[in-house]
Amino acid sequence: GQNIDQPTEMTATEGAIVQINxxxxxxxxxxxxxxxxxxxxxxxxLSYNVLDGLEEKGRFSSFLSRSKGYSxxxxxxxxxxxxxxxxxxxxxxxxxxxxxxxxxxxxIVHP
Amino acid sequence: ETGxxxxxxxxxxxxxxxxxxxxEQHLGHNAMYWYKQSAKKPLELMFVYNxxxxxxxxxxxxxFSPECPNSSHLFLHLHTLQPEDSALYLCAxxxxxxxSADTQYFGPGTRLTVL
Numbered sequence: 001g002q003n004i005d006q007p008t009e010m011t012a013t014e015g016a017i018v019q020i021n022x023x024x025x026x027x028x029x030x031x032x033x034x035x036x037x038x039x040x041x042x043x044x045x046l047s048y049n050v051l052d053g054l055e056e057k058g059r060f061s062s063f064l065s066r067s068k069g070y071s072x073x074x075x076x077x078x079x080x081x082x083x084x085x086x087x088x089x090x091x092x093x094x095x096x097x098x099x100x101x102x103x104x105x106x107x108i109v110h111p
Numbered sequence: 112e113t114g115x116x117x118x119x120x121x122x123x124x125x126x127x128x129x130x131x132x133x134x135e136q137h138l139g140h141n142a143m144y145w146y147k148q149s150a151k152k153p154l155e156l157m158f159v160y161n162x163x164x165x166x167x168x169x170x171x172x173x174x175f176s177p178e179c180p181n182s183s184h185l186f187l188h189l190h191t192l193q194p195e196d197s198a199l200y201l202c203a204x205x206x207x208x209x210x211s212a213d214t215q216y217f218g219p220g221t222r223l224t225v226l
Contacts, residue, residue, distance in 0.1 A: 004153070033214070042113050042201070042217035043154075087154065098144070098167065099215070101154035 002026045002093045004102035006086075011108045012078055020073045020105045022088035030092030033099055034062050034073045037085045046073070046086075075107075083109045114138040115218035117202050123224045124192065132187040132221045134202030141207050143185040144215065145177060148199040160185060161207065192225045199223070 003025045012018040022032070031050040035043040049055060049064035049071060061074040075082055085106050089099035115136045124130050136143065145157040159167035160179040174196075176188040185202055199222050203215040 008151075035217075040219070040222075042115070042219045044113065044217070045214040048214060089154075096167075098156060098159060100156075103151065103153045 002090075002100050004088055004090055004093075004100060006088050006102045006105045008103065009106045009108070011110065012075075014078055014080060014109055014111050016078050017074065017076050018078060018107065020075070020086050020088075020107065022071045022073075022102060024069050024071075024088075024090050024093075024102075026069075026090050026093035026100065028092040028095050029066060029090060030097060031090075032062075032064055032071050033087075033089040033091065034071075035087040035089065037087060037104065039084070043087055078109050080109050080111070083107060113216045113218065115202060115204055115216050117200075117218035117221050119221055120219065121222045121224075123226065124189070125226050126192060126194070128192075129188070129190040131189065132200055132202075132223075134185040134187075134218055136183055136185075136202075136204040136216070136218075138204060138216060140204035140216070141182055142205045143179060143182070144203040144205075145185065145187055146201040146203065146217075148201055148220070154201070157187075189223075192223075194225050197223055197225045 005023045034046040037043040047062040054063045059076045064071045085104040087104045088102040091099045093100040142161045147155045158177045178186040199220040201220045202218040205215045
């Protein structure tokens, strides 16, 4: 079966750093997506990792270890507007290029 | 604004009603998708269209009927729904059915409540 795990909820303080983990056990892998979804809004693309290692985009970075079936999204210098749900999705699961999504991690940033 | 619009944004319907959800993408993409998002559950893929042809039906009940008249428009026709069908229905598009190099762009969703 396909299994993608993320913590349900996390809280952090404005200005801090937070790491959201995602582990996956899938029968195929092409790449891993991270999306951000604010309440009542569309998910928006953050990153796509194909190879092992860390990719940095401004305040957000995403890491992938294919051998460990593990990824994380790192958010630095947290802002209140970063309060949102963060969705991990694996492409290639079950032989399909269409991403399979995890349940999402709800991040709450407080002052 | 992602370039994908959905109407209506909110819909309340009875179990005997027939309604339709509409999705339009202004990105020139070739693939379009319907997803269901329920509380505390992962996004569930429902249907995929590529160049107007349905390529995936993820074991969706027949009370949900998709229609794709052209590459820019996607509909989801609803009839005799159940209360457990209440959820956020998201439309997405991508350049083609292989999003390994192209990401999916999502619409804001239609919040559906079935009474």
